[in-house]
Amino acid sequence: MNMKCLAHWFILPLITCLLVSCGGGYTGYMQKSYTIRGERYHPMSVEQALVYSEEGIASWYDESRFFGLKRGNTSLGEKVMPWHISAAHKTLPLPCVVKVTNLANGKTLKMRVNDRGPFIPLRIIDVTPRAAAKLGFKEKGLTQVRVEIVSVGDGKYKRKVRKSWRWW
Secondary structure, three states: OOHHHHHHHHHHHHHHHHHHHOOOOOOOOEOOOEEEOOEEEOOOOHHHHOOOEEEEEEEEOOOOEOOOOEOEEOOOOOEEOOOOOEEEOOOOOEOEEEEEEEOOOOOEEEEEEEEOOOOOOOEEEEEOHHHHHHHOOOOOOEEEEEEEEEEEOOHHHOEEOOHHHOOO
């Protein structure tokens, strides 16, 4: 097999696959229904998400493996490392940005929601280890929080909350 033939049948398809796999895997908002452990979840619409605010229990999770040397993937197909600041939510459209307030100490942090979870009853959001540390609850593992939407989507699909819609 000559080099021209090798490039045509092996190298070019390999490069094409690599370029396609770097595309992020979603366009606009991820709002498809899904099933985890036999329970069906229906993500909210963008309009519902733009007025979302909820109080409940937050936990932290680490999608990376082997001390961060092997990266995990989010529901959007993005790589995640323990030092990233991001979150998982069961029903918000992906991606979106939320403001999380630790009600025990008043610390707040804005973060991008790019994953699904937590799938443990009574928990409303999972955050990465770094986000939990910045919010002051990494050692405890759980805390009471308020989650408020800041914006939904990325790039040309992004819709922000209008300030006039909020009463505070």
